[in-house]
Amino acid sequence: MAIIERHREEVAIQGAELPEILLPTNCPGCGIALEQEELRSHNYVCLNCAHHFRLGADVWIQLIADSGSWQERWTDVRSHDLLNWTVPKPYQETVERLLEDGLNEAVRTGTCTVANQPIWFATFDFGFVGGTLSIVAGERLARGMEQAASSRTPYVLVSASGGARMQEGVLALMQLAKVNAAVGRLHSSGAPFFSVLTDPTFGGTAASLALLGDINIAEPGAAIGFTGPRVIKQATYADLPPGFQSAEFQLAHGQVDMVVPRTELRPLLAHLLEMYP
Amino acid sequence: MSVWEIVELARHPDRPYSLDYIRRLAPDFIELHGDRLSADDPALAGGIGTWHGRTTMFLGHQKGRSLKERVARNWGMMHPEGYRKALRLADHAAKFGFPIVSLIDTPGAYPGAGAEERGIAAAIAHAIMEWFRVPVPIVAAVIGEGGSGGALGMGVADRVIMLENSIYSVASPEAAASIVWRDNSRKVEAAEQLQLTSREIVGMGVVEEVVPEPKGSASADYDAAARALDEALWRHMKPLLDQPSSELLQHRYDRFRYIDSLISAEPHFGPKID
Numbered sequence: 156m157a158i159i160e161r162h163r164e165e166v167a168i169q170g171a172e173l174p175e176i177l178l179p180t181n182c183p184g185c186g187i188a189l190e191q192e193e194l195r196s197h198n199y200v201c202l203n204c205a206h207h208f209r210l211g212a213d214v215w216i217q218l219i220a221d222s223g224s225w226q227e228r229w230t231d232v233r234s235h236d237l238l239n240w241t242v243p244k245p246y247q248e249t250v251e252r253l254l255e256d257g258l259n260e261a262v263r264t265g266t267c268t269v270a271n272q273p274i275w276f277a278t279f280d281f282g283f284v285g286g287t288l289s290i291v292a293g294e295r296l297a298r299g300m301e302q303a304a305s306s307r308t309p310y311v312l313v314s315a316s317g318g319a320r321m322q323e324g325v326l327a328l329m330q331l332a333k334v335n336a337a338v339g340r341l342h343s344s345g346a347p348f349f350s351v352l353t354d355p356t357f358g359g360t361a362a363s364l365a366l367l368g369d370i371n372i373a374e375p376g377a378a379i380g381f382t383g384p385r386v387i388k389q390a391t392y393a394d395l396p397p398g399f400q401s402a403e404f405q406l407a408h409g410q411v412d413m414v415v416p417r418t419e420l421r422p423l424l425a426h427l428l429e430m431y432p
Numbered sequence: 433m434s435v436w437e438i439v440e441l442a443r444h445p446d447r448p449y450s451l452d453y454i455r456r457l458a459p460d461f462i463e464l465h466g467d468r469l470s471a472d473d474p475a476l477a478g479g480i481g482t483w484h485g486r487t488t489m490f491l492g493h494q495k496g497r498s499l500k501e502r503v504a505r506n507w508g509m510m511h512p513e514g515y516r517k518a519l520r521l522a523d524h525a526a527k528f529g530f531p532i533v534s535l536i537d538t539p540g541a542y543p544g545a546g547a548e549e550r551g552i553a554a555a556i557a558h559a560i561m562e563w564f565r566v567p568v569p570i571v572a573a574v575i576g577e578g579g580s581g582g583a584l585g586m587g588v589a590d591r592v593i594m595l596e597n598s599i600y601s602v603a604s605p606e607a608a609a610s611i612v613w614r615d616n617s618r619k620v621e622a623a624e625q626l627q628l629t630s631r632e633i634v635g636m637g638v639v640e641e642v643v644p645e646p647k648g649s650a651s652a653d654y655d656a657a658a659r660a661l662d663e664a665l666w667r668h669m670k671p672l673l674d675q676p677s678s679e680l681l682q683h684r685y686d687r688f689r690y691i692d693s694l695i696s697a698e699p700h701f702g703p704k705i706d
Contacts, residue, residue: 238625242625325600329688333688333692336564339564342561359602381553381581382541387545389610399545
């Protein structure tokens with residue numbers, strides 16, 4: 156892919172600029188001792204075994220957006236405890252603690268450029284209640300998609316989500332419909348939708364927008380599916396083979412177009428954006 | 433009645449199922465089969481019948497009454513083929529201008545390996561998106577269990593109503609307990625937290641109406657339950673029949689796009705509605 160080679164030059168890996176993340180001392184993939192700086196300059200992909208570490212929204216934004224181009228929208232939309240959810244811990248407390256920790260809901264969205272080409276970008280944040288689809292997450296996704304549709308701007312999504320958020324009950328389920336209504340408009344507008352699925356993407360997120368991209372791109376080894384393996388085993392007593400629901404499994408089963416290492420993602424997106432003007 | 437008692441009523445093995453209602457609404461009902469790709473999913477019954485003088489497309493999860501039929505119907509849990517069959521029948525309805533009635537009664541989509549291998553997540557995702565493009569009126573009713581994405585995959589409609597003793601939930605109480613506590617035996621607590629009863633759901637503005645059931649619940653009198661459901665479905669369907677399809681689709685979009693507006697407008701919402 157010679158053209159992608161050109162982008163590799165142009166679109167330098169931004170690893171060195173990425174925020175630091177909390178890392179275990181050893182790689183869960185191969186057990187090698189980890190070096191923060193080295194990993195960071197390699198987009199948090201293990202140099203030894205290519206294990207892809209989970210990233211928060213702040214890292215994904217830096218990783219995708221051209222330096223200085225990110226303009227975040229609707230940061231002030233907030234979650235509330237709708238159902239008086241108290242056990243095992245009060246939902247309101249959970250949300251407030253995460254906000255104090257500097258996270259801002261399970262989806263963040265805004266505009267930026269990739270290799271100087273404007274996009275709408277949204278990324279899940281697995282650190283916020285497992286990246287679960289909530290009213291706020293759904294609202295940010297739907298608004299961004301509506302804006303992308305009306306301006307015919309390419310839409311890029313990064314998913315990392317356990318599904319719909321239990322603590323918002325049936326209204327969390329309704330976000331699947333709310334978001335997919337907007338996905339339909341995005342598709343009708345002719346704007347391209349590139350969906351990047353990372354570890355893990357499950358439940359209501361997989362059953363709504365994540366698998367509806369014009370091109371679905373999965374990270375190596377990412378677990379992707381509808382029902383999680385624990386629930387499948389509980390419900391059917393089935394032994395699941397190794398690699399069940401992995402990105403490679405989803406590629407073999409026709410659900411994603413390609414499995415792409417994180418180090419290749421920006422050059423690929425830059426190239427795709429040129430091909431779908 | 434406790435929340436768990438309502439869950440048990442919604443799942444009661446004597447409760448009328450989709451075909452019990454459909455055959456009473458449209459005695460000339462003809463079942464149609466197959467997704468035209470690879471299979472027919474018996475967990476979803478679909479077909480045409482004459483209802484209030486016009487040909488109508490009926491779709492409904494079907495649980496099965498005897499053990500043998502339950503196994504055959506997979507307890508009303510659809511595989512990917514079921515969602516493809518639903519969209520195929522929706523296309524059929526759109527071609528001939530038939531309105532669609534969708535009856536929801538499922539614990540959820542089938543949580544098994546085969547469903548995963550054949551793309552259950554994408555099948556549901558695609559169905560939810562495509563319902564917004566079906567240019568004929570759709571009225572849905574939750575008649576028993578409205579479980580998770582498996583239910584919503586059949587639940588995008590212009591109007592959604594619920595029978596009194598039915599439930600609608602982001603996950604079954606067992607699955608929610610398994611997710612939140614990693615212990616599915618805490619299903620009773622989970623059911624209470626989830627606010628999944630018809631009364632609670634209508635209070636959140638997620639469905640238009642709760643249809644009262646006969647004394648002793650729908651199980652006690654199938655005919656009376658079917659008459660009540662028929663009356664409510666038709667009352668919601670009738671005004672939709674005259675709407676231009678562009679208006680219909682815009683309203684369907686808005687119905688779901690702003691479905692949480694009651695909550696957003698009232699951030700301190702929380703106490704249960706009585």
